[in-house]
Amino acid sequence: METDPRYHSGWSESRHYRTLVRRLHIDVPLFIGLLLLSLTGLVILYSAGGQDSDVIIKQGSRLTIACVLMLVVAQINPRHYASWAPWFAGAGLLLLATVLVVGDIGKGAQRWLDLGFMRFQPSEMMKLALPMTVAWYLADRPLPPSARHLFIACALVIIPVLLIARQPDLGTAILVAASGAFVLLLAGISWRLITALGVLIGASIPVIWYLMHDYQRNRVWMLLDPESDPLGAGYHIIQSKIAIGSGGIFGKGWLNGTQAHLEFLPERSTDFIFAVFAEEFGLFGILLLLTLYLFIVLRGLLIATQAQDTFTRLLSGSLVLTFSVYVFVNIGMVVGLLPVVGIPLPLISFGGTAMVTHLVAFGILMSIHTHRKLLPT
Amino acid sequence: MRERITIKDYLRESHLFNNRVVVAGVVIVVLSLIVVARLIYLQVVGHEYYTTLSNKNRVDIVPIPPTRGLIYDRRGTLLAQNLPSFSLEITPERVADLEATLQALAKLIRITDNDLERFRNRFAIKRRFEAIPLRLRLNDEEVARFSVNRHRFPGVEIAARLMRDYPLGALGVHAIGYIGRIDEDELQRLDLANYSGTSHIGKTGVEKQYEGVLHGTVGHQAVETNAQGRVIRVLERTLPTPGGNLYLTIDADLQRIAEAALGDNRGAVIAIVPKTGEIVAFASLPGFDPNPFVNGIEQKDYDKLAQSPDHPLFNRIVRGQYPPGSTIKPFIGLAGLEYNVINARNQTFCPGWYALEGDDRRYRDWRREGHGITTLSKAIYQSCDVYFYDLAHTLGIDRMYEFMSRFGFGRSTGIDIAGEVAGLMPSRDWKRATHRLPWFPGETIITGIGQGFMLATPLQLAHMTATLANRGASVRPRLAYAIQSLGSEQPAIVEPVREEPLPIVKAANWETIIDAMQEAAHNPRGTAYGIGKNAPYRIAGKTGTAQVFGLKEDEKYVKEEVALRLRDHAMFIAFAPAGDPQIAIAVIVENGGSGGLAAAPVARAVMDKFLQPGAT
Known part of the structure; x- marks a missing residue:
């Protein structure tokens, strides 16, 4: 009982409260932000899921499990993460290889390992293991990394990414690659190198375009301009824009979104739940939601800057930036700024795996923040 | 390193x-x-723009078709109604095993391969929650048999909708007409908004003519639908205005008598109330049952009707053009009196033939031995041809054309159903224009007895007879008696349309002609004495025969030798009572032979029923 702050008689007595929070290794601002976000998610999910209480119970229990996992992870001293990182990565690679051989096929791609009692997605584990490994590798090297270390770090990123891309799961591959790239970026590789890479990619686009077949070009066009195919790929984005636009400044009200409830909007509980939110709560609601996300991300970045060693710094920074990539890619897609790629809105979209990954990542952040050695200020 | x-x-x-x-x-x-x-x-x-799109997504305007007005006869007998018709419908999403259901249903209710094919075609394109008809027009027994077993068939239902029904079948079909599915042509001309929920439209008869009255005004409901088109709820509703009820001038009992009197003959009977133009009987036989036409008649049945040599689909009254024959004689006689070329006492000798000076051709009288000394009256009641050959020759085609045109020959009557043809009153100009030939004197001669180029519809003959009975007052013939629109207690009576009366100079001329026509029915030597001798009222009539093919000069007409379909058409026009005409009538019996024997009794039967409805 005494581990649960709600049952503690001295909730308002700051000294008791502080001791308890410290003992539980909870970062209170982050925890409150995440909790608010997740509860908002349940509220909008109730509407998007057709007011089906089963959906809420399912997602709520996942949320509970993910929270428990987050707190468990927060208890572990970040030192251990550093030493476990290579083993994590090794195990992850092995599992990825296994998936390619014996994995379950779902939606035309091999992503799942059936463990009997549950299905497990090794690529999800890689989202955490990869930045951890790269951060571990670079932490002991002088920064910014030398060319040789940079090369090895890149290899550490590319091998799992290729394995995931083979599944094929391009969305996850890109996100895993991004999590690794963020470590490198934060490690201080020079802007000149980044610019050169950008120019190289930019220059190769016309060449790739020239080498593509017509049908491939069409698919790329479709991705960039989905509205050219209003009944196919464009249907999602057109309906999504109608949902958002018709929401207006104050929204149609909770449970009153016609686009969602009359089923015009596809994937309304998962990838396009942001459109449901925008339709029902309007621009006002959206600004509050964005503020909440921004608060969590900025708090995360603050934790990263206050981390006391290179490993925790790189790891926490990368995890927070990856989280924000999720947010922006999903919102960008739903509002029609980015091509439609299947990425859920963190902590809001229906689904358990991503939620566990995100909250475990924040657990690591809390662990990093709460296991600091107290220095005199 | x-x-x-x-x-x-x-x-x-x-x-x-x-x-x-x-x-x-x-x-x-x-x-x-x-x-x-x-x-x-x-x-x-973009809020406004996207709100519009969002509403367009979710709100559907669904038309509610109005109920079509009913059609009654003048005394309230139903001629056209809307009956619930039962069909068996399947909603796919509620049926677990469609094939098993279809097989089980087939054991219960007759389902043809046609039904199945139509069902499967629709199944492929309809949405899962929409009911698809499997069998149409279930009879009572089938409805009962399914209802008892209904629990075995979730998702299968009997649906009722209104279907046009003509309870009297073929009776008066050419006047009433029928409705059918809207076709491409009609779609081009229709007010699409008002017909948005309507599948049927009047095709012929008053059903077509009074479409505007009978159809009504469409209603609408705005419904909210989801992405699959399923209706979630009704947002607002504007009820349709049902079509008005139409009362016809026709009397169904009289119509029945008229059709019975024609029997198995092909022909037409049309009876008009002279003072008002009301058509009380409108029989064109053979007719057909309009009911199969409502939902599309089967091709083989249609072919049978369309290819029948009896032409049941042909509306003889408004579209049948016949040489009017001797029925024209009273009118030619009136022309002679009007132009002062004859008077009632003038006599002409009829030797049985007529010839023009300097021409060898002889124009025969129908009575080979001739009528002897003939006055106008005798020429009418005995139907002497030679008298009218001579009169026509004296009048000339120009004056005949002028007078007969004024009477209405060669001009449509303006009856309130579509498709009326105008007949033909020939003239010099007409012949030059159509045949590129001058008018020959011989053509004037035979025009005097209604042969040659002249053509008239039964409707025209009845209309002229009614005008004659009215002593020149012309009233447009019509089928609409009254119209009752929604909310009105009493039907509004349709007013008669009176046309310009004929400028006849001497009123006595009418009586001269009408007296002669009475002789035809009541003088023992009259051509229609057969129907006049025991009549309790005075009949003014005129018989006629129209040649179907011309006889050569010296050929003797032998009835038995002429194929049935080449026999003369028997004709009769009459009105009664002669002094105060209540009914004017024209009868044509195709290939009936003698007008007095074949056509006049039909007119008598109709007049009896009309003038003495109580007598048996």
């Missing part, structure tokens, strides 16, 4: 890291602002 030895500089690294984090933070804030800008663009600037 020539690696430069570098020492970790914690302060510098931390500095570098913090710089990078700040850059990342700035990028995140900028991205947030871009997203917010985009949302303002969508939700504030």
Whole structure:
């Protein structure tokens, strides 16, 4: 009982409260932000899921499990993460290889390992293991990394990414690659190198375009301009824009979104739940939601800057930036700024795996923040 | 390995890291602002546009078709009604095993391969929650048999909808007409908004003519639908205005008598109330049952009707053009009196033939031995041809054309159903225009007895007879008696349309002609004495026969030798009572032979029923 702050008689007595929070290794601002976000998610999910209480119970229990996992992870001293990182990565690679051989096929791609009692997605584990490994590798090297270390770090990123891309799961591959790239970026590789890479990619686009077949070009066009195919790929984005636009400044009200409830909007509980939110709560609601996300991300970045060693710094920074990539890619897609790629809105979209990954990542952040050695200020 | 030895500089690294984090933070804030800008663009600037799209998505305007007005006869007998018709419908999403259901249903109710094929075609294109008809027009027994077993068939239902029904079948079909599915041509001309929920439209008869009265005004309901088109709820509803009820001038009992009197003959009977133009009987036989036409008659049945040599689909009354024959004689006689070329006492000798001076051709009288000394009256009641050959010759075609045109020959009557043809009153100009030939004197001669080029419809003959009975007052013939629109207690009576009366100079001329026509029925030597001798009222009539093919000069007409379909058409026009005409009538019996024997009794039966409805 005494581990649960709600049952503690001295909730308002700051000294008791502080001791308890410290003992539980909870970062209170982050925890409150995440909790608010997740509860908002349940509220909008109730509407998007057709007011089906089963959906809420399912997602709520996942949320509970993910929270428990987050707190468990927060208890572990970040030192251990550093030493476990290579083993994590090794195990992850092995599992990825296994998936390619014996994995379950779902939606035309091999992503799942059936463990009997549950299905497990090794690529999800890689989202955490990869930045951890790269951060571990670079932490002991002088920064910014030398060319040789940079090369090895890149290899550490590319091998799992290729394995995931083979599944094929391009969305996850890109996100895993991004999590690794963020470590490198934060490690201080020079802007000149980044610019050169950008120019190289930019220059190769016309060449790739020239080498593509017509049908491939069409698919790329479709991705960039989905509205050219209003009944196919464009249907999602057109309906999504109608949902958002018709929401207006104050929204149609909770449970009153016609686009969602009359089923015009596809994937309304998962990838396009942001459109449901925008339709029902309007621009006002959206600004509050964005503020909440921004608060969590900025708090995360603050934790990263206050981390006391290179490993925790790189790891926490990368995890927070990856989280924000999720947010922006999903919102960008739903509002029609980015091509439609299947990425859920963190902590809001229906689904358990991503939620566990995100909250475990924040657990690591809390662990990093709460296991600091107290220095005199 | 020539690696430069570098020492970790914690302060510098931390500095570098913090710089990078700040850059990342700035990028995140900028991205947030871009997203917010985009949302303002969508939700504030584009709000109205997207709201419209959203409403268009969800709100569907569904038309509610009005109920078609009923058609009654003048005394309230139903001629056209809307009956619930039962069909068996299947809603696929509620049926677990469609094939098993279809097989089980087939054991219960007759389902043809045609039904199945139509069902499967629709099944392929309809949405899962929409009911698809499997069998149409279930009879009572089938409805009962299914209802008992209904629990075995979830998702299968009997649906009722209104279907046009003509309870009297073929009776008066050419006047009433029928409705059928709207076709491409009609779709082009229709008010699409008002017909948005309507599948049928009047095709012939008054059903077509009074479409505007009978159809009514469409209603609408705005319904909210989901992405699959399923109706979630009704947002608003405007009820349709049902069509008005139409009362016809026809008397169904009289119509029945008229059709019975024609029997198995082909022909036409039309009876008009002279003072009002009301058509009380409108029989064109053979007729047909209009009911199969409502939902599309089967091709083989249609072919049978269309290819029948009896032409049941042909409306003889308004479209049948016949040489009027001797029925024209009273009118030619009136012309003679009007132009002062004859009077009632003038006599002409009839030797049985007529010839023009300097021409060898003889124009025969129907009575080979002739009528002897003949006055106008005798010429009418005995139907002497020679008298009228001579009169026609004296009048000339120009005066005949002028007078007969004024009477209405060669001009449509303006009856209130579509498709009326105008008949033909020939003239010099007409012949020059159509045949590129001058008018020959011989053509004038035979025009005097209604042969040659002249053509008239039964409707025209009845209309002329009614005008004659009215002593020149012409009233447009019509089928609409009264119209009752929604909400009105009493049907509004349709007013008669009176046309310009004929400018006849001497009123006595009418009586001269009408007296002669009475002789035809009541003088023992009259051609229609057969129907006049025991009549309790005075009949003014005129018989006629129209040649179907011409006889050569010296050929003797032998009835038995002429194929049935080449026999003369028997004709009769009459009105009664002669002094105060209540009914004017024209009868044509195709290939009936003698007008007095074949056509006059039909007229008598109708007049009896009309003038003495109580007598048996």
